Amino acid sequence: xxxxSTSPMSKYKKTEENPYLSFVHECQMVLSENILSFxxxxxxxxxxxxxxxxxGLGKLHEDSDKAVILNTRILWTxxxxxxxxxxxxxxxxxxxxxxxxxxxxxxxxxxxxxxMLNRQGDLVNGKKQxxxxxxxxxxxxxxxxxxxxxxxxxxxxxxxxxxxxxxFDPLHDGYLEALNQDWKPIRDVRLSDKDMxxxxxxxxxxxxxxxxxxxxxxxxxxxxKEQLIRLINLMCAKLIDDQGHFKLFFDREWNLLSDExxxxxxxxxxxxxxxxxxxxxxxxxxxGIKPIAIKMIQAALEGQDADGGxxxxxxxxxxxxxxxxxxxxxxxxxxxxxxWQLTGDEQYLDKMNAVWKFIRTxxxxxxxxxxxxxxxxxxxxxxxxxxxxxxxxxxxGRAMIELMNRLK
Numbered sequence: 001x002x003x004x005s006t007s008p009m010s011k012y013k014k015t016e017e018n019p020y021l022s023f024v025h026e027c028q029m030v031l032s033e034n035i036l037s038f039x040x041x042x043x044x045x046x047x048x049x050x051x052x053x054x055x056g057l058g059k060l061h062e063d064s065d066k067a068v069i070l071n072t073r074i075l076w077t078x079x080x081x082x083x084x085x086x087x088x089x090x091x092x093x094x095x096x097x098x099x100x101x102x103x104x105x106x107x108x109x110x111x112x113x114x115x116m117l118n119r120q121g122d123l124v125n126g127k128k129q130x131x132x133x134x135x136x137x138x139x140x141x142x143x144x145x146x147x148x149x150x151x152x153x154x155x156x157x158x159x160x161x162x163x164x165x166x167x168f169d170p171l172h173d174g175y176l177e178a179l180n181q182d183w184k185p186i187r188d189v190r191l192s193d194k195d196m197x198x199x200x201x202x203x204x205x206x207x208x209x210x211x212x213x214x215x216x217x218x219x220x221x222x223x224x225k226e227q228l229i230r231l232i233n234l235m236c237a238k239l240i241d242d243q244g245h246f247k248l249f250f251d252r253e254w255n256l257l258s259d260e261x262x263x264x265x266x267x268x269x270x271x272x273x274x275x276x277x278x279x280x281x282x283x284x285x286x287x288g289i290k291p292i293a294i295k296m297i298q299a300a301l302e303g304q305d306a307d308g309g310x311x312x313x314x315x316x317x318x319x320x321x322x323x324x325x326x327x328x329x330x331x332x333x334x335x336x337x338x339x340w341q342l343t344g345d346e347q348y349l350d351k352m353n354a355v356w357k358f359i360r361t362x363x364x365x366x367x368x369x370x371x372x373x374x375x376x377x378x379x380x381x382x383x384x385x386x387x388x389x390x391x392x393x394x395x396x397g398r399a400m401i402e403l404m405n406r407l408k
Contacts (some may be wrong), residue, residue: 020407028085030364031400035393036081038368039074040093043387047119049100050074052389056372056382065124066117067389068105068132075101076139077397082146084404091146098143101136102155110182111162112136116389126181130167131191131204133159134211141214156215160224163208168227172253173234174200175208192390198249198257202239206246206269209235213276225280232276232285235269236292244292244299261314263303264328267335270296274338290342297339300332301351307378308354309362322376326391329359330370330399337406370396 018024042060043050049071052064075097082090104121105113107128113136116125140156143149166183167175177199178189190197191204212228238254239247246265249257270293277289303311309324310332336352339345362378363370365386372384372391385391 018408024404024407027400027403031081031397031404032085032087034364034368035370035397035400036078036090036093039387039393040089042368043074044093044096045119048121049096049104051387052119053385054387056380056384056386058367058386063119064388066104066119066121068101068113068115068117069135070387070389070392071097071101071105072113072132072135072139073392073394076135076142077393079139079142079146080401081397084401094143094146097139098147098149098152101139102151105136106155107181112159112183114181127178127186128166128181128183129178129189129191130163130175131177131207133163133167134204134207137163137211138207138214141211141218144218153218157219157221160212160215164223164227169200169252173230174238174254175204176252177201177204196249196258199252200250200254202246202248202262202265202269205231205235205239206265206272209276210272213272213279216279228276229280229282229285232273232280232289235273236289240269240292240296244295244297246296259315260320261303261316263300263310263312263314264325264331266296266300266303267310267328268331270294270300271331271335271338274342294339294342297335297348300335303328304332304351304354305376307362308351308356308358309374310355312373323373323381324358324362324376325373326363326370327395329355329363330395333359333399334402334406337403341406369393 042054045051049066051060051062052066053061055061075094078090078094078097082094104117107114107126112128112133114123114126115129115132118124137156137159140152144153144156163175166179169176178186180186188197189199209231212224212231216224216228241247244266245261246269247256248260248262251257274289274293277286303314305311310328311319312321312323312325312328314320332355333352336348336355340348362374365371369386371380373381375381
């Protein structure tokens with residue numbers, strides 16, 4: 001296997017002790033100098049927390065609203081990054097993110113986190129998107145690892161309890177997509193304008209899984225373990241089709257509402273499901289998930305183009321969106337290394353190397369961060385944000401951290 005690039009970040013040479021050490025160093029450089037430095041330099045808002053948006057041309061929109069997804073993902077990323085870099089500046093950014101999330105986004109009256117604030121910190125949208133509660137749990141648990149603030153852990157546990165009380169469906173299993181600020185039913189439950197108005201979705205369950213896995217690492221509670229195992233089994237039974245693709249949108253009783261395929265979610269789910277089983281620590285569960293994870297990887301690779309990039313979406317008839325977004329490329333790096341670690345098959349490393357070359361050539365911006373997407377010709381779409389409610393350092397930052405930890 002060979003990791004090559006025209007960038008000076010690839011100047012490192014392999015060593016006999018670890019043939020992947022040069023790539024680990026490269027990932028650390030990309031994490032610190034390409035991704036995190038962008039957010040530290042450009043997104044810190046003197047009014048508190050972080051600005052809400054930088055557009056695709058690099059223009060800061062100072063008065064943009066502040067999204068809970070952006071802020072919790074920043075909190076997770078810097079908390080996780082500090083654990084691998086030891087850079088005190090990364091810890092300061094994590095501290096700043098925690099301060100803003102804990103004092104502004106947490107709903108002191110109804111519990112949980114609200115969806116959107118304006119720049120001054122006033123409430124814009126108080127809905128309780130389960131996906132957002134999950135990211136709060138995920139981030140607060142990660143922050144606890146670097147500070148052991150009892151309050152951060154308590155916040156995470158309380159949000160878990162509220163999710164179980166209000167979002168969990170004891171009749172049909174799984175988690176409802178969204179509720180009102182006071183946890184009452186809401187008609188429009190969509191996560192974004194691009195999503196179907198469906199009561200249950202794959203994306204929601206994937207990130208509840210991710211959150212509960214991380215919370216269990218710092219709080220091995222019996223009820224949490226029970227619900228995490230239940231969720232793993234539910235996802236395998238309801239959300240994955242015979243080919244290994246995720247099914248995306250459902251009604252409350254798990255009737256499928258669409259036939260869309262998301263290659264990025266397939267490959268992300270392959271490693272997050274296996275990670276969850278590992279954290280639970282049940283050998284039988286781990287062995288049961290392993291072939292499912294490999295099957296999902298194989299399904300996702302149907303979307304890998306000849307240039308190495310992962311295309312966005314398909315349906316049973318074929319590819320319907322050839323664009324290559326930044327986040328599926330990031331998740332492909334982790335998913336393919338995970339598949340290699342599970343099987344020992346170096347084809348997965350070769351495919352990962354192809355994705356990495358694609359990222360370095362087309363997705364990574366020399367001015368910092370990664371472009372949202374490119375088309376099939378490799379042209380950047382500058383209409384999409386460089387930073388915003390959905391454009392965060394989480395997917396690409398996490399990919400670098402995972403690769404550093406897995407290959408060191």
